[in-house]
Amino acid sequence: MKPVPDPAGSVAVSMEVNGRTVERTVNSRRLLADLLRDELRLTGTHLGCEHGVCGACTVLVDGQPVRSCLMLAVQADGCEVTTVEGITPKDGLSPMQQAFKDHHGLQCGFCTPGFLMTLAGVEPEDHPDEESVRELLAGNLCRCTGYEGIVDAVMAAWDRSR
């Protein structure tokens, strides 16, 4: 990691995004979400509230699901960042994506990448039953599905019966 000893308006950053090294000079105030969307054109990460409540912007940073609207791009310097584009197989869908499709876990799809990234960053055994799955999903808002299809998809993808 490069130290940044003096205050700066622009900062050189280097990070791994979906397995690819990205080097950019970013304005210190630029949000990670905007770096991903506007500069790297990874537009699968969506901004739904820009204050950390809705979860549409969830990405993985060093494997943990975080709000990319509450993280400055400079804070991701030296990190591994994974977006929905990064968890999508070259052909077809991942098992969780396929489960969302099979169980109608999406309608408009705007919130969907955020849900998928939260799920990509957790261990199924930490969320053993429906109640704990719902608690896990509480950090992502969906306005279309009433969560039924999403919960069904997670339970199916994690081999749980309901």
Place this chain on the structure above:
Amino acid sequence: MTARPTHIGAQVARVEDDRLLSGGARFAADIALPGMVEAAFYRSPLPHARIVGVGAGDALEIPGAFGPFTAGDMTDVSPYPDFDEHARPVGIFPLARERVRYAGAPIAVMVADDRYRAEDACDLLDVDLDPLDPVVTTDAALAPGAPLLYPDWPDNVVIGFPVDNPDANAEFDGRMAVSGRYEVGRHTGVPMETRGVVAEFREGRLTVWSSTQFPHIARTMLSYCLPLDENDIRVIVPDVGGGFGVKAEFYPEEVTIPWLALRLGRPVRWIEDRREHLLATCHARDLVLDLEAAVDEDGRFRAVRGMAVQDLGAAEMYPFGYSPAFTAIGHITGPYRIPHQSVGLLAVATNKTPCGAYRGFGIPEATFAIERLMDKAADRLGIGRNEIRRRNLIGQGDIPYTTSAGAIVDSGSHREAFEETVRVTAERVEHWRAVLGDDPGIRVGSGVVNYIEGVTPTYFMTTGHWTAYDSCSVRVNPDGTAVVSVGVSTSGQGLESMLTTLTAEALGVRRDQVRVVMGDTDRTPYGLGSWGSRSTNVASGALRIASDRLLEKATRIAAHLLEASPEDIEAHDGALSVRGSPGASVTWQQVATAANIRTVDLPEGVEPGLEAAATYEPPGIEHVPDEYGRVNAAATYTNASHAAVVSVDTGTGQVRMLEYIVAHDCGTVINPQIVRGQVVGGVAQGIGGALLEQLHYDEWGNPQSTSFLDYHLPGATEIPTMQVLHFESPAPAMPWGAKGAGEAGIIGPGPAIAAAVEDALSGMGVAEITRTPITAPYVLSLLPTP
């Protein structure tokens, strides 16, 4: 034709899903054009003020900033026409002229290289506002001497529709009257995607990408407001992240951003942020219904009368926010045999965000009032709450039934759905009482309600401008694939999948041979858009006619190629075959090649091409009401019974949803998974409005719910497991018998949950629940203090 396998009712994967799941979808905010600048609006911080001046201040010190642009710069822009002759003229202008009437009203716009700098520039503007006395409630707005929002008007009434029906009044003579005041609070659709507009003016043509639910209407409105012909405008709807009605309004930003593109000669993008969304996208509901019923001793309702008073906010919204209130009056008797009604409307302007459309569109408000009143009458008479409904519900023998509002209920399962809901609910309550029985501070209750919903309505009465039809064009390419283009457009509910299925059904082709085109005014026939649970009806109706025409021509061509008689040709499995002779068959590719390329193969008298277009307006819709407001304003009527099972914590007032039961009938089900998703999603939104969501204002008209910290959408932990029981009463007049499922789910939760909470607290001396949201403090305020 002989029976063949059908796509109708089959559970098939949605065609939209892969791109949405993989990050490959394109929403308005994902559009980036060369040379594009981004816009930010300066919005009024005050609810009511005179605009003294707008100066650049230091804004132009921001690198790359242009502006400020204000109403005064828009000399070539016309205000929205005022189409409704019954309402006071509002003359909506894209940026505020002279006066602002709500906090959040757009006053000026700045553009810069990105949104960060555009906001920097807005921060530095020098805007001088002279505060005016705000009008914050309908009572204050109607008080003598109230400040006027529109100085040219004599008062703050946008539209008044008094009704005094002597037949209804006569029913009150000598009968018990039950009355109440029922209030559905201000909340709204709040899709996860905010609004967005991107505009580009190139080579004399304006292209506008907008997250709208009605691209053709938007283009027509743009041509009214901008100095351009409709020919010079193309409106494209990208992927839309939920609409729920709030994107079926034509907003000021949809004029301002295209105007900026014209003015600057550069593409301009504006993506609404969440704070703006809660201030400037339409609010909804905020309706108070004073309702009184004349009731026989056996519980039969004979008439209802009363008044709906709506807080419209600043009224600068088109289509107008009073439309849902009219729909509420049209549904005030629900699925009950109530012979007479006399319910009027007063829609009042206040200094709040203008109200507009939201899923349910007045029917949740009506249902809340009539169902609460029915509970009250039952309690008063000592009749069970389910029993009183049983005595009033429409039965099969009543159908077709004309309600006292003029709605002609042509089909349904009103009693069957209700009885099944009652039966299941009783079981579930028993289950939950057993589960939670130990704790005396946690009480379980349930409530069952019913409603009908007019779907595919006319919008003529309140827009003053457009009606109820839509359109479709079908074309078969030389390789046998089909393109279907429609005037409706999707905001995420699955219309592409629905049309893919129906086209495959109609032409006998595979689903993967169908491509649906929607949401592009250059590539689709004119249509009125997606709202009012209408898209399945109107698009499928037009598709049915167009595909029949196309099929007739294809049949003639196939018959010619096969040297058979057209009467013997049937379409299935991607081919046109002679019935009973499996070998005698031509593919759609052969037919379409003959029609489009090798026209020497066409029979005599058949013109080249394999394409058909049609429009469809369902039969029986009336566009103008009679003097008592009676009108059959919708194509058909769905029905449903809802039940909430809740627990109430008597120490804190917290209501927990335990389970929700829906018996739903929207006629023929095309895709059961999509219908269930619509119902469940609608119920979830209804639960939000019933328990959590409220757009608060302080006593000076300052908005208090401007972030997701204060406006609470329900999450996965607030929405319970649901049981959905399907009934299928096909609409007799509809081509596929389908009715439309988009809005229904949201209608029931308010009154069902109110009834369930009262039931849970029965015996504790709790007064009637008369308003939503039913928050924990509200519930606790009904309980005796310790």
Place this chain on the structure above:
Amino acid sequence: MKPPPFLYARPESLDGVLRLLAENGGDARVLAGGQSLVPLLNFRLARPEILVDIAMVDELSHLTIEDGGLRIGASVTQRAVETSAEVARLCPLLSKALPLVGHLQNRARGTVVGSIAHADPSAELPAVALVLGATMTVRSASGDRSIPAEDFFLGPFTTALEPDEILVEVRFPGKPSARTAVKEIAPRSGDFAIAGVAGRLTTAADGAVQDVALALFGVGAVPQRLPEVERLAAGENVTPELLDEVARITRATARSGSEDVHADPAYRARVAGELVRRVVEEMAA
């Protein structure tokens, strides 16, 4: 909703942080996890000249046990504390409270110390610090000082920290034998509390309450202990009558100033009484 311009620095040492804070005073803000600060930036409710990111400062990244208690450095995430078995053993109340703080995605970035320094009156962790008798270690270029939790919270979003100071760590005394509980009323899972209470309690051999500490959050301007209730309960057996009295005194003595769109002071006081009753009952059970 994009942040206003600011300068950004990411010193590698605590001295570097302290130097920047000394030079910039009130114009600087410390950036740790950003889960409270970045929303304020996005709303442009905070407009610091400079953000001092402490992510690279090794001296602030410790989660250690000392004298049977916990030392939590300023850059330690809530998630790291939540998932620590040692924390669950020494300070079970902290482990119980953390799942109530925001959502998983917030806790992955948000810090325990940052939440305490932010001093949101509705937040759980300041009340936990109060109940556990935590000590704040504060440092500036001119030296160190320790502030007991009871002297730290001065008002909504206001603490005893001076502009040139940073809260470098919070020390939680280990209370492995105490019974603890935390309960809150929030509109939804993960929301800030409308009212909440954190408590710890020890019992004598005969089952009577020996020592009890209770702190409300979300009810008033700062997290507050309930001395009258604690005195009343000490030495008593927990009976329904005592619980009624505990609830009554809580309602009567809670400083319930908070009013927002979600609840008025009267509601907050009333449910505070109910929550204290339930917390004491649960701890005594």
